[in-house]
Amino acid sequence: MNNKIKADQLEIKPVDKVTAAHWKLLLLADSNKNLVQSYLQLGLTFAIYKEAKLAAIMVLQEVSQFKLEIKNISVDPEFENQGIATKLLHYAIQFAKKHHYQQLQIGTGSTSFKQLYLYQKVGFRITDIKSNFFIENYERPIHENGLLLRDMLMLTINI
Ligand code: ACO
Ligand code: ACO
DSSP, rough: OOOOOOOGGGEEOOOOOOOOOHHHHHHHHOHHHHHHHHHHSSSSEEEETTEEEEEEEEEEOOOOOSHHHHHHHEEEEEEEEEETHHHHHHHHHHHHHHOOOOEEEEEETTTOHHHHHHHHHOEEEEEEEETTTTHHHSSSSOEEETEEEEEEEEEEEEO
């Protein structure tokens, strides 16, 4: 059965006030509260609703005049693997295009196999490695897919 949702079934709204429900999703994607706080202040936050339920969150932040970054993308586990993140990544690409950025980038853990699959499927390519990023910037060790997470991979798509 194809349970992929259609774009028109998603409602994407800018967030003025970040609530506890938003925080729950933000911290699923990034456990460093201080880092999240800093990009919430500098970036644009979108909440995504499916049938009036909060299903996902995404934060976009300008890196330079030419470059936009997806700082956080998180889908509620209840709504995972239904194509929501795929649609949000396409939405972010369109947003970057509309606002005349030349590149859109996203960073993820080297052990984040699902995320790496998804971002490359949408067209992002690995352009940089931030060695030891997760060791130096996170209080506790992060284990994922049976591995200790150390490095952040940066992926970029040309708009
Ligand atoms: N390995 C490889 N691929 C997988 C795996 C896996 N273990 N599990 C699922 N997939 C595939 C699915 O089959 C699907 O591919 P398909 O469309 O070809 O069938 C794809 O991965 C998932 O696509 P979506 O359904 O569009 O993604 P989803 O809505 O589930 O959201 C996300 C993905 C955002 C990573 C979600 O799982 C999530 O929120 N995870 C927790 C938070 C997180 O890690 N966020 C990203 C951190 S990086 C950052 O925020 C910048
Ligand atoms: N995603 C993530 N992990 C997976 C997947 C998958 N799709 N499929 C299997 N695994 C896991 C297994 O569960 C196992 O992990 P575990 O020990 O924690 O359970 C691990 O990957 C495989 O470990 P091994 O059994 O030791 O590896 P294997 O003997 O199967 O060899 C190899 C791996 C060399 C990649 C083999 O599959 C192969 O020859 N593939 C085709 C040729 C190839 O790609 N070679 C490497 C090219 S790079 C180079 O040559 C320099």
